[in-house]
Amino acid sequence: MPIKRKATIRPVLNHLQPQGISDISEYGAQFDDVIPMWFGESDLVTPEPARRALIESLESGATFYQAQNGHVALRNAIAAYDSRLHAKPVQADRITVTASGMTALHVALQTIVDAGDNVVLVTPIWPNAPAAVQIMGAEARRVSLINQIDGRWRLDLDALFDACDDRTRAIFVNSPNNPTGWMCSREEQQAILDFARTKGIWVIADEVYHRIVYDRETAPSFLDLAEPEDPVLAINSFSKSWAMTGWRLGWLTAPPSIFETLGLMVQYNNSNSPEFIQAAGIAAIQDCEPFVEKFRNYCTTGRDILRDILGPVNRIQIAEPEAAFYAFFKVDGEPDSMALAKRLVREARVGVAPGMSFGDESEGWLRLCFAQDPKLLRTGLERIADALR
Ligand SMILES: Cc1ncc(COP(=O)(O)O)c(C=O)c1O
Incomplete structure (x- = not known):
């Protein structure tokens, strides 16, 4: 009888972590009406x-x-x-x-x-x-x-x-x-x-x-x-x-x-x-240079809405981002970012990315993309503010 050996993948790949952003969006797929802000993209179509x-x-x-x-x-x-x-x-x-x-x-x-x-x-x-x-x-x-x-x-x-x-x-x-x-x-x-x-x-x-x-x-x-x-x-x-x-x-x-x-x-x-x-x-x-300008204005509006709605929530520590289209914020008393992101999906029907996706140093933080339709963004952020007040 020939000796049986199991074919394996490269050992180094066993240490790859699951991509937390995909994990939370898959979790969210089972719920209706989730406002998605977890991915690094806006809701605008290509010009x-x-x-x-x-x-x-x-x-x-x-x-x-x-x-x-x-x-x-x-x-x-x-x-x-x-x-x-x-x-x-x-x-x-x-x-x-x-x-x-x-x-x-x-x-x-x-x-x-x-x-x-x-x-x-x-x-x-x-x-x-x-x-x-x-x-x-x-x-x-x-x-x-x-x-x-x-x-x-x-x-x-x-x-x-x-x-x-x-x-x-x-x-x-x-x-x-x-x-x-x-x-x-x-x-x-x-x-x-x-x-x-x-x-x-x-x-x-x-x-x-x-x-x-x-x-x-x-x-x-x-x-x-x-x-x-x-x-x-x-x-x-x-x-x-x-x-x-x-x-x-x-x-x-x-x-x-x-x-x-x-x-x-x-x-x-x-x-x-x-x-x-x-x-x-x-x-x-x-x-498409006019689009780049328009997109920047779109993001500026998103950033203003973010400041207005999440800024006053006491438990949220947030600074206005200098660039890119993400809000990265910490919530007092919430050390487990995946647990919190899942709770926001279940209870507030909003999708945000857990900070643990960006490394151990970001555990306890959440990220959301504010390059979204202002009306929808406002609704999503108000839901977050209500859930975390
Ligand atoms: C920092 C950074 N670099 C590179 C990329 C890759 O972009 P893409 O592969 O879509 O060109 C992303 C996408 O989210 C990103 O956030």
Whole structure:
């Protein structure tokens, strides 16, 4: 008799945590009338010029394989966009198109991280980032932002640098930050870039919320500071600025010297993004700037409603977010965020994300996305306020 051996999955995957945001939305699916604010997306549909560009592209027969780094027309459009928004010009040989911001992160990590390495992440953070590091067999090292008395968040640069060692391959900074709304300042970015330059490590700058800011046109970006060959991998996405979460289109801005390697990484993951989706991306960049403005106003209205309704609730500790479209708040006497999120679903019929999804440091917090229809948002927030008063 041959010996029987059980086929197994990679041990490292046994340590992946369930994605708490999906867990709570699945829990909520059994109830009617839940107002969903748990996901990182608004209720606006993608602007019309992008939708039309996809239809026209498909109807013209754009159904074939494409260049692995992305269609040259989209790469040129992104380079022009990056150059317009940032202090330094960006050439198209730094742009690689990916099938989402999430894929851009995988491609970046596959390019620079080996098993046994570590990546130091500024947290709280969107759970997919540390999970992607773990999938590489690397260690996700967390350095938490400090929550100050006024509810705002502050980065401890010394703690960040102290967390790096010989096996550190990258510092991951998501700014504007999901879930806290924190923004890394120009001075902090300069210090991180200088540190990365001297240590020979990468900065992975997740800047998918860079247009969703309230007191300026764009958030401070590592691309304002980086020379082309600096060790910066900037992740961006069509999901947030143009309400294109379902389309799965993003990009990496990287040094030209690794352009070909990044192309190979795309090739060996999904070969390329569909041409008709990329056509929509070009239209988003070139024709949908009015939407970006409108969306920012939509978020501003949401932020005002949030301040009016949750601000006065004594048990809720909340600060106005500087950027992105999330309220991240703590509720006195509620240490278990998943239990509280479930209670809000059951008793108030509102869907919020439990803080534990964003790391142990966020247990006891809740996140909600306020980029929603003002009337519905008002109703949802009033239900939360009533339940937590
Ligand atoms: C911080 C951050 N980065 C990247 C992404 C990925 O966006 P997508 O994969 O939809 O492009 C998200 C999505 O929620 C996010 O919050």
